[in-house]
Amino acid sequence: MTSRPVLPLADDLFLVAWDVTISGQPRLHPHGIALALAGALLTELVFAGRLAVREEQLVVVGRGAVQDPLAASVLAELVAHPQHTSIPTWLAYMESQATTMVADRLISDGLLVREQPRLLRNRQPRYRYASRAVFGRAAWPPERLRGCLVAHRPVPDQDMMLLALVDACGLTPVLLNDPAMRRTGEAYLATVLRALPAPLSVLARQVRAAVGNAVLTYRTRRL
Amino acid sequence: MTTQHRHPPGDRITAALAANRLGVPAVAFFVLSAAGPLSVIAGVVTTGYAVTGITGLPIAFLVVGAVLALFAVGYVAMARYMANAGAFYTYVTHGLGRPAGVAAAWGALLAYNSIQVALYGVFGAASVPLLAAWLGVTLPWWLIALVAWALVLALGLSRVDLNGRVLAVLLIAEIAVILLFDLADLFHPAGPSLAWEALSPAALFSPGIGALLVIAILGFVGFEAAVVFSEESRDPRRTIPAATYLSVAVIAGVYALSSWLMQVAIGPANIAAVARRDSAETIFILAADHMGDVIATIGRVLFITSTFAAMLSFHNTSARYLFALGRERVLPEVFGRTTARTGAPKTGSIAQSCLGLLVIVVYAILGLDPMVQLFYFGGTLGGFGILVLLTVTAISVPIYFARNPHTEPRTHTLFAPVAAAVILVVMLGLAITNFATLLGVPEGDPLAVILPSLYGIAAVLGLIWAFVLQRLRPGIYQQIGQGAKAVAS
Numbered sequence: 001m002t003s004r005p006v007l008p009l010a011d012d013l014f015l016v017a018w019d020v021t022i023s024g025q026p027r028l029h030p031h032g033i034a035l036a037l038a039g040a041l042l043t044e045l046v047f048a049g050r051l052a053v054r055e056e057q058l059v060v061v062g063r064g065a066v067q068d069p070l071a072a073s074v075l076a077e078l079v080a081h082p083q084h085t086s087i088p089t090w091l092a093y094m095e096s097q098a099t100t101m102v103a104d105r106l107i108s109d110g111l112l113v114r115e116q117p118r119l120l121r122n123r124q125p126r127y128r129y130a131s132r133a134v135f136g137r138a139a140w141p142p143e144r145l146r147g148c149l150v151a152h153r154p155v156p157d158q159d160m161m162l163l164a165l166v167d168a169c170g171l172t173p174v175l176l177n178d179p180a181m182r183r184t185g186e187a188y189l190a191t192v193l194r195a196l197p198a199p200l201s202v203l204a205r206q207v208r209a210a211v212g213n214a215v216l217t218y219r220t221r222r223l
Numbered sequence: 224m225t226t227q228h229r230h231p232p233g234d235r236i237t238a239a240l241a242a243n244r245l246g247v248p249a250v251a252f253f254v255l256s257a258a259g260p261l262s263v264i265a266g267v268v269t270t271g272y273a274v275t276g277i278t279g280l281p282i283a284f285l286v287v288g289a290v291l292a293l294f295a296v297g298y299v300a301m302a303r304y305m306a307n308a309g310a311f312y313t314y315v316t317h318g319l320g321r322p323a324g325v326a327a328a329w330g331a332l333l334a335y336n337s338i339q340v341a342l343y344g345v346f347g348a349a350s351v352p353l354l355a356a357w358l359g360v361t362l363p364w365w366l367i368a369l370v371a372w373a374l375v376l377a378l379g380l381s382r383v384d385l386n387g388r389v390l391a392v393l394l395i396a397e398i399a400v401i402l403l404f405d406l407a408d409l410f411h412p413a414g415p416s417l418a419w420e421a422l423s424p425a426a427l428f429s430p431g432i433g434a435l436l437v438i439a440i441l442g443f444v445g446f447e448a449a450v451v452f453s454e455e456s457r458d459p460r461r462t463i464p465a466a467t468y469l470s471v472a473v474i475a476g477v478y479a480l481s482s483w484l485m486q487v488a489i490g491p492a493n494i495a496a497v498a499r500r501d502s503a504e505t506i507f508i509l510a511a512d513h514m515g516d517v518i519a520t521i522g523r524v525l526f527i528t529s530t531f532a533a534m535l536s537f538h539n540t541s542a543r544y545l546f547a548l549g550r551e552r553v554l555p556e557v558f559g560r561t562t563a564r565t566g567a568p569k570t571g572s573i574a575q576s577c578l579g580l581l582v583i584v585v586y587a588i589l590g591l592d593p594m595v596q597l598f599y600f601g602g603t604l605g606g607f608g609i610l611v612l613l614t615v616t617a618i619s620v621p622i623y624f625a626r627n628p629h630t631e632p633r634t635h636t637l638f639a640p641v642a643a644a645v646i647l648v649v650m651l652g653l654a655i656t657n658f659a660t661l662l663g664v665p666e667g668d669p670l671a672v673i674l675p676s677l678y679g680i681a682a683v684l685g686l687i688w689a690f691v692l693q694r695l696r697p698g699i700y701q702q703i704g705q706g707a708k709a710v711a712s
Contacts, residue, residue, distance in 0.1 A: 029382075029566035077235075084236050093236045174563050212550050212707025215561060215568050216307055216543050217451055 007141070008068060009047065010040035010102045011111075012162050015141040017171060020112060024126030027174045030099065032211050036169035037102050038094035039207040042087075043161055043200065044071050051078065053199035056206075057085040070105050087206040095210075103127055111138050146175055149185040155192050163189060164196055164204035169211050244457045250449050250466035251473070256390040258445035258470075259533030260477055261397040265526045266345045268482045269505040270599045271438040273498035274663035278491045279426030281483035283435035284442065286427065288475025290646050291443055292468055294613060297620035297640030299464045300631045302450035304623075307547050307706025309451035309540075311612040316704030317627075318619020321693075324704050325553060326685030327615055332544055333681050334608025336575065338444060339537035340582045341601025343368040344593035346530045349503045353523050365587035371531060372583060375538050376576040382567035390532060397529050400522050401477060404506055405484045407513035413490035421486050422479075433657030436650050440613070441606030442478050445536065446470050485509075502594050538575055545571030551709040552699040553692065595663075603661055604674050607654055611678050614651050617644035 007015075017033045018026050026033055042058065045051035048071065050062040060079055066072045074094070084090065106112040106127075111134050115126040129138035145163060148155050155163065166175060167189060176185040196204070271280060302308040305317065311331050316324025347364030355361045412418075420426060427435075449467040456462035488509055489497050498505050503526070511519035546568035549558025562569045586597050617640055624636035654661070659671035692700040702709040 028563050029561075032561075032566055081234065081236050083234070089236065089240070093239055096239070170561050170563060170566070173560070209708045211561075211566075212546075212559070213454075215546055215566060216309065216707050217454060 009044050010037050012141045013040045014102045020129050021139050024128040032169040034095045034098045035210045036165045037098035038091045041074050053202050091210045150181045152188045161200050168204045168208035245455050247465045250452045251469045252391045254449050254470040256394040257536035259529040261526050261529040263442040264481045265506050269498045272494050275434045276495035277431050278421045281421045281479045282426050283439040284479040287439035291471050294643040295467045300635040301620050306708040311616045313704050314616045314619045318623040321703040322686045322689035325689040326682035329681040329685035330678050334605045335541045337601045338605030341598045342534040344597030346371045348593040364593045368583050372579050379538050379572040380567050382565040397525050404510050408484035408488035412487045418486050418491045421483050431657050431660035433653030434661035437606045437654045440610050444609050541575045542568045542571035547706040550707045614647040617647050
């Protein structure tokens with residue numbers, strides 16, 4: 001489908017979850033985005049053949065170097081902590097850093113710029129596309145997914161997982177924001193997700209569980 | 224706070240996950256502020272005296288506190304094995320089976336919703352005199368309740384669980400005011416000697432004891448929430464039990480002391496008549512007599528903030544129940560959705576608010592009394608429901624541990640839960656026989672049969688629904704009790 005260079009999964013997801021074209025604000029609550037991005041970073045290693053999901057556990061299956069520095073650092077963490085194999089543990093651990101790390105990668109690739117609010121400096125930063133030259137690339141992922149769902153086009157492997165993560169963290173209504181196309185889009189999404197390979201489906205399900213669990217465990221409240 | 228030595232050296236994951244976690248005081252603060260101590264003492268205790276006319280409430284608080292501490296032994300032990308630990312129906316599902324679990328879920332929805340809705344009554348009624356004094360206009364209670372309703376709707380959807388620090392400050396202020404009032408009561412006894420009878424166990428054997436037990440249980444509702452923080456706490460095995468026992472002990476102590484000293488100041492013979500006359504104003508009129516208007520007004524304001532905090536907390540509890548059931552697909556999937564911007568359980572929150580609006584409007588149109596017919600009846604209906612849930616949960620605990628592998632000592636899995644279950648069954652029996660006394664209606668009044676029967680109806684509907692799911696949607700039936708960890712099918 002696409003003639004553009006393929007972005008890593010987490011970058012794609014970031015660009016779906018964040019309105020980088022106008023407001024610079026997230027389209028979803030930060031907690032959901034962070035958990036989904038953590039899931040995306042793990043999936044990148046699965047795609048790269050370094051990580052496998054076996055019986056709901058993460059197993060490092062290849063230690064060869066990966067090119068991308070962020071993926072390499074995640075792999076190094078996984079290798080250094082073989083005692084932790086549970087997916088929820090890794091999602092919880094990576095969640096705190098995931099958004100910043102993926103944004104940093106998009107910034108160093110020249111796609112985004114970070115704007116720190118001048119007042120209230122501890123507020124979450126805004127992210128916008130870096131220049132007119134990259135506008136199309138930055139705005140493309142949500143349009144691509146929406147187009148696939150509405151027109152029932154075949155979905156490439158990476159976008160299948162992207163859709164699974166989008167759905168797991170609660171972004172589907174944001175993506176299918178036009179009520180006229182929601183029903184047909186959701187029906188096709190269900191068809192696509194049924195075709196997802198089992199290990200990826202496990203990862204996406206764990207992201208959904210973590211996002212839902214955060215609702216039940218008052219995760220916004222800190223004393 | 225340091226957390227060293229609890230994880231192997233070099234394990235950055237465990238260290239990072241353990242940092243910034245909640246300790247005993249944080250969890251206890253949360254639980255206590257959700258219980259809203261001042262709203263219980265100024266609202267529940269005074270109305271309880273007014274309606275039942277029984278003076279044994281102080282000892283009932285101590286007894287119920289002891290029973291709940293016993294119940295908590297097995298409850299917190301089992302919580303560690305549960306996916307959705309804050310919800311009673313999870314325990315029932317794993318102990319007594321899925322049909323019983325759905326029945327318990329329906330009952331819990333009824334109980335939490337009636338407590339939440341009841342609080343609109345007391346919020347409105349308690350705000351009327353305050354606004355009259357400040358603004359010089361007497362507004363109808365339901366107008367104020369509607370303002371509170373709109374705030375709960377907005378805060379529920381924006382997921383502003385009231386900030387922990389705000390709650391902690393309010394809670395400390397509430398308890399300080401309660402203790403100050405208690406001290407003043409102690410120095411202004413109505414009679415020549417202190418009224419010790421209310422603290423004697425003999426007071427428990429008065430007719431209508433079942434009514435007192437339900438009122439006392441209502442005061443403790445919220446203590447079950449500490450287990451929700453299991454995954455958030457520094458050391459679940461220590462933090463959660465400690466926070467639960469601490470909360471129960473503080474609640475029992477403060478409530479028993481305050482309800483007793485209220486009698487000391489007013490006199491056991493007069494307490495029912497005075498409480499009937501002054502309603503939620505009772506303790507503030509006393510405080511104004513003893514310490515002046517400023518202190519009394521501070522008390523009134525804290526009473527209202529305390530009620531609001533409890534109202535929001537029960538709103539969120541109900542919304543999360545609906546959310547968990549939506550995620551399990553026991554309720555339609557739409558209940559499992561959240562708002563994109565805040566991650567609040569959208570449908571559950573809206574549904575709870577619709578119910579609140581409906582009840583306020585019906586009560587306003589029918590001209591019913593907000594204190595007795597809304598707050599007290601709704602509250603006791605909820606308190607009774609919690610008693611039912613506690614009983615069924617207590618029965619579920621030993622059954623679960625008998626059937627599943629675990630590493631808990633027998634005292635936690637067998638002796639304490641069985642003892643708690645036996646006592647709770649007796650308490651439940653007393654509550655059912657004394658329901659007319661609880662409501663203050665004559666023996667044989669249909670209301671005393673209808674209200675407790677609502678739980679029977681909820682349970683039957685739950686059982687039927689469970690069997691329908693088992694037949695038609697076995698995939699969904701399998702994941703009952705999994706909460707958000709349920710796998711979408």
